[in-house]
Amino acid sequence: MALMPGLQLNIGQQLKLTPQLQQSIKILQYSAMEVQQTIDTMLETNFMLEVDEEEIGSDENDARKEDEKDSGGDEELTKEEQPLDIEHDNQIDDNIELDMQWDEVFSDHTSSSAGSDSAESTAAENYTSAETTLHDHLQWQLDVAPFDERQTVLASYIIDDINDEGFLGSGSDLDSLLATINDNETDDEHPLYSLEELEATLKQVQQFEPNGVAARNLQESLLLQLAGFPQTPYVVTAQKLIEENFDWLTFHDHKRIKKVYGLNDEELNTLLRLIQSLNPRPGRDFSPTQSEVVIPDLRLKRLKNGWVVELNQDAFPRLSVNSTYLKLASELDDSDQNKRIKDQVNEAKGLIKSIQNRGETLLRVGTFIVDRQQSFFEEGEQAMKPLVLREVAEHLDLHESTISRATNQKYIQTPRGTFELKYFFSTGVSQYGSADQSATAIKAHIKQLIDEEDPKKPLSDSKLMKILEEEKDISVARRTIAKYREAMNIPSSSERKRLNKYKF
Structure with missing residues (x-):
């Protein structure tokens, strides 16, 4: 069969996202x-974008607006919650157009809330000093320890191998750590390090603070901590128990412990309290204490006429297009400069629009959530109602993926x-003949019942099921209660009874 050249016509559809649409989706996410x-990155690269630092409104106007808001009425709220004014004094020429229509980004738009709070300076007491990490603390002790050159090298590798909880990352496998040291530190002038040298140095590092650090496992860490205690009969017994029968502690086999070590109930309680006083993760004492900074996107306020959701204007600077540069651009004859300015204006305007649409979408989603979960804000977790992404998407006429981006x-x-x-x-957990119950609300009820139970007679999952059905009118299976209890890291009733017996 001969091969002949020919033409084919194929008809197809393709969905392409323009740069502005891609940016808008990213900003929402x-x-x-x-x-x-x-x-901040855009401000450094785009000279047409600027932060509007002009203070909007005086204190008297702010107070008047607050009074108007408290007095109720949709008209007053609408006046305060005006959308961000991105077009104000610096109008952009009609010949500068974006490559998309902004109503394509989301299905529709609503007015967003815009506050006029000015930026607040950070007080000196809000600054925190640098924290000392576990490795810094160990390295400081190494610097003052009477080690020779070879010991210092080995100790440095040991400290680098210690994880945040205070244990050796390589565990009991010192051979791999030794191989790494010899690969990096030995040559013709420096002979190989031996395993005996490494183990001897490890024992010296294990004497560093905090007690129990540089252990290869939990058992060794507890023994290292007990070694620093005065050698009383209880300390000696605890050392023997951890060294010889550590599994008995893990499985709470108290009867065997009493029988083998000749203890009565009171002596067993004293022994267990001594072991419980030890730190199972000695490195945690040097864990960072500074909490992660969370910037709220929305604020919820309760006024006389109900709950009001508004955007947190303190979270973002007010952006605008530099009117001075626009005026200068109109006087330029250089086509290259005009093209560059046009690109910068489009980029700046695109970012401003994306941020505005992000705020509008968050405001709509947040308002719907508050309306739906109003009982939660008034009563707490036990009043939480079931809610899924699809329900919000259908009510706001948006896609579920948009709701997911707007809530993550x-x-x-x-x-x-x-x-x-x-x-x-x-x-939602289905209820026979009544409204569905939220899984979050059921978990809150379970936690409350367990918190209020008699420590000597903990409630079993079956008992919890009966109480929920009789007192809370919540019908839920026992296995569901067990699943929720485990999800909250709450032990079973038998385990809670055993643990309560040895609480301080």
């Missing part, structure tokens, strides 16, 4: 901190605390 980082790593500051928007979503 970003957390508040990531949006701030994006703005987005936070709302409320009188009950700051929550991620995803926190308010939970599946």
Whole structure:
């Protein structure tokens, strides 16, 4: 069969995302901190973008607006919650157009809340000093220890191998650590290090603070800590128990412990309290104490006429296009310069629009969530209602993926605390003949019942099921209660009874 050249006509459809649409999707997905980082980066590269630092309104106007808001009425709220004014004094020529229509990004838009709070300076007491890490603490002790050159090299590798919990990352496999040291540190002038040298140095590092550090496992760490105690009969017994029969502690085999070591109930309690006083993770004492900074995107306030959701304007600077540069651009005859300015204007305007649309979408989603979960803000977790992404998407006429982006790593500051928007979503547990119950609410009821139980007679899962059905009118299977209890890291009733017996 001869090969002949020919033409074919294929008809197909392709979906292409323009750069502005891609940016808008990314901005919606970003957390508040990531949006701030994006703005800072753009301010460094785009000379047409600027931060509007003009203070909007005086204190008297702010007080008047607050009074108007408290007095109720949609008209007053609408006046305060005007959308961000991105077009104000610096109008952009009609010949500068974006490559898309902004109503293509989301299905529709609503007005966003815009506050006029000015930026607040950071007080000196809010600054924190650098924290000392576990490795810094160990390295400081190494610097003052009377080690020779070879011991210092070995100790440095040992310290580098210690994880944040205080244990050796290589565990009991010192051979691999030794091989790494010999590969990096030995040559013709420096002979190979031996395993005996490494083990001897390890024992010296294990004498560093905190007690129990540089252990190869939990058992060794507890023994190292007990070695620093005065050698009383209870300490000696604890050392023997951990060294000889550590599994008995793991499985709470108290009868065998009493029988083998000749202890009565009182002596056993004293022994267990001594062991419980030890630190199972000695490195945790040097864990960072500074909490992660969370910037809320939304704020919830309670006014006389109900709950009001508004954007947190303190989270983002007010952006605008530099009107001075626009005026200068109109006087330029250089086509290359005009093209560059046009690109910069499009880029700046695109970012401003993306941030505005992000705020509008978050405001819509947050308002719906607050309306749906209003009982939570008034009564607590036990009043949480079931809510899924699909329900929000259908009500707001948006795609589920948009709702997912708008709730992931987005936070709302409320009188009950700051929550991620995803926190308010939970599946519903079907109730026979009544409204579904939220899984979050059921977990809250279970936790409350366990917190209030008699420590000597903990409630079993079956008993919890009966109490929920009789007192809370919540019908849920026993296996579901067990699943929720385990998800909250709450032991079983028999385990709680055993643990309560040896609490201080």
